[in-house]
Amino acid sequence: MMQQRWKKRPDGSNWGDFGPDDQLGRLNLITRDKVLQGLAEAKEGIPFCLSLPLDYPGGSGLNPRRKPPVLRPTLRPNAVNFNVALNTEEEGATDVVCDDLVLLHLQYSTQWDALSHVGSLFDADGDGVPEKVFYNGFRGGIDIVGPDSIADAGAPAGADWRKGTSNAGALGIQNYAVHCVQGRAAMVDLHAHLGNERTYVGYDILMRILEEDGVEVETGDMVCLHTGFAEVVLGMNRNPDEKTLHSACAVLDGRDTKLLNWISDSGLSALIADNYAVEGLPSKPGGAGCCASMPLHEHCLFKNGIPLGELWHLTPLAGWLRERGRYRFLLTAPPLRLPGAVGSPATPVATV
Template sequence: MDNPRWVQRPEGANWGDFSPDDQLGRLNLITPEKVRQGVAEVREGVTFSLSLPLDYPGGNLLNPRRYPPVLRPTMRETMPNFNAAIGDQVTDVVCDDLVILHLQYSTQWDALCHVGSRFDADGDGVAEKVYYNGFRADEDIRGPSSLADCGMGDGTSRESTSGATRLGIEGMAAHGVQGRAVMVDLRAHYGDARTFVGYDELMRVMEADGVEVETGDMVCLHTGFGQRVLEMRKTPDAEALHSLCAVLNGRDGRLLNWISDSGLAVLIADNYAVEGLPAQEGHETPCAQMPLHEHCLFKNGIHLGELWHLTPLAEWLRARGRYRFLLTAPPLRLPGAVGSPANPIATV
């Protein structure tokens, strides 16, 4: 398979299957027909917001590198542009603000450039830093060369110091994320206990609930974690954050094969990372610390949604014996970003 960026692709990868330069991955499976199927699931016209407030979970105990958003007023000359009377002869009072936002702090999408791997794409025996479909670190996904170049500080810098010229989240936004979604209710079967869910466990839940996943469906995993985070009211308990609710077992090869074979377009969960971190032991090294992220983002172009709020919708669907719904969930159209907040809307 001819490709200008690679001569070999990782085992189990779909690089090049959509096109040599594809940047959408399995979003290509969300076709007009899948949108029509999603619309056909709307019966009552009831909507659910599937986003946590973007200042949840609170603090930085879930991920020490990510912090809650900070709102600040813009400036009008030398004064804050907030509750500002803009002149003696006019009646307008104006508020205008900015936000310092960690894009993957709360309810979010992972872009395909969020996680790559060191892999010998050139076939010369030397591993390179590469991303989905062979796009390259420092060429297609660029970052600062040193901490001094990061533009950290008070957030007033107007210059970008990193960005993806390929695989950025803006591709997902431009394509649109709307179609038929499927709810898999892990919480109904496993409660709030920390449970690693592999292929066998997932199949038992889906069989018990009569859930089927077809090509192009968007799969949502309800674990209850988002609800528990919401109940902590921005003062989360560190131990609870890392010991609650179901997570996928990224080391389970049969589970990863099912993700590939199912034809799902995207994979979403209301927990921190979809998969359990740290991953389970017992795998030869070197290996991925986040094997499900590697399989989905790096190998197969499957966007991951994390920290969604699925409990009210999951309970509504279960009470009515339903599991399919229309999902509308675009990210921010922010060029070059490796992830984005989302305010997904389910319509039933």
Template sequence: MTQSGRWKQRPEGSTWGDFGPDDQLGRLNLITPEKVKQGAAEIREGLAFCLSLPLEYPGGNVLNPRRFPPVLRPTRRGDAVNMNYQLGRDHAGATDVLCDDLVLLHLQYSTQWDSFAHVGSMFDADGDGVPEPLYYNGFRAGEDVVGPSDLTDAGAPEGYGPSTSGARRLGVENMAVKGMQGRAVMIDLHAHVGRAREIIGYDQLMPILEKDRVEIEPGDMVCLHTGFAEFLLELGGNPTHFAVENACALLDGRDGRLLQWITDSGLAALIADNYSVEAYPARPGGDCCAQLPLHEHCLFKLGVHLGELWHLTPLANWLRDHGRNRFMLTAPPLRLTGAVGSPATPVATV
């Protein structure tokens, strides 16, 4: 263990310091050039699959009352709307017609990546008996992940101006620079449990892996197909609380053996087509602990990024029809400095 000036003790089972005292990539360090070449070797047909939902989905704010669909508007050009604008219209013979737009985007509304700054935990890293709000590798709230002090500086902006908050460390730009490209493995939960709301633990997952001959090696990115994103598309942008709260598989974040399997597998990223990868709220776990235990385990302790609301069904069906479960995945987030999450437009190639 490499100790850091930020912490004297690290969470049990964590990777803090394993990749260096100032590491911000976590298990992405396991996506080596060799892993990228392994991903490229899975390209046999040259077929590409878009794994993103349309960014206006799921629709409404049933899944999260704080997140809303994107607002797309044209920019202004003086006193005119900059859409179908004839450039040089005061000049005889000018032929250019221009469009330009902007978007107000909640970064984790639709298909997305979670950065390590998305979920932290209270932990006594100083060894003084007092827990502090921390993030992966001991980066600190208020120093490395900074928010505004005034509520008027949160929520949708009234105008334009520089941001004074955000992730000074652990932001999604680190993922973008890394590239998020390598070999991925599909676990097709939907093929075994359908659209039933099943909470999948270690004992349910292992037989599925064995039956489908799924092997996961260190540095692989793992995708969980539950059918939830396909279900959202069928709902046509009008999901209801009852529909989304009673559909499709989720992982059991309270299952210690499942969390240990994530640790032991060496997977570099964990991705699902459902809302939060794990069941939320988590089943009761005593009088302590995280409300999002799998998020805490992956984002805070292990340095494993999470992907949510990916559209995996067409790819999962193709892989099953062709007796495969591995593919090349390219999925960088926006290179948006300081963001704690980001939309993604992942592409799988087989």
């Protein structure tokens, strides 16, 4: 066991509650019993793919730093390794081979945020000087490191991929993968009540919808918010209108303290949406220089170790559940087991 990394923890956080070395956060609440509860919801044996095609939304209108994936063949000696007939290399061989690679921005499409994705400047040492710190006191530049030079970052043509490595030595996405992220999930159908209008959903709106739909969130449940945004993105066929990307469908109001308290008190283990960022960006004003620009990310990832899932494709599942008066299902959603990554694509599967 390592020595505790902090002398004080942020207000409203759960640092240390799962142990001083914990890197799973609220995924610890997905116990064996929660997995069994999820399995009990798989009554019809019908699976739903909850991932968008990973080349959606198209372009870089949602985030200028994230680009669509690029697929390229690998190389054989002096040849492209695609549709290669091996009889050119081995007499009598009948094999035809294709092999490829991908340049993939890990948080471009359907994704998980790792707990190393967003931290905060916070005085964890209690010495009056804020440090770059992440969930449970892990430190930027010590536990979570990356290159200092812009020449060693990004994806320029001809880049030397042996250089510029970043590595979340702690809180990397591989922790989710080893856990498996499988258990019971609850669908909250915001779209059925709010349509495609841009609505900042705070505690009062959310509680009204939960009550009207009879949705109960219990400790360890993963919560999925259906806003309809992914369906809007699909309808734009990889050529999205940037204004629509930033003005369509419901988002959570990260400035609503009552909503953040509910997220803590509900015991949910992960928070997932079919929109970009789960919360509204830009967030509502919080006062000049007052606080995090992404308050829900701060509350979930930094303070409480709650994984965030973004840009999932929830509409077909939400419709199926609503037609049958159901809202719970088995969710299986591991990310890539990619050590050190701060986010990952996912191909989540719901089974009803």
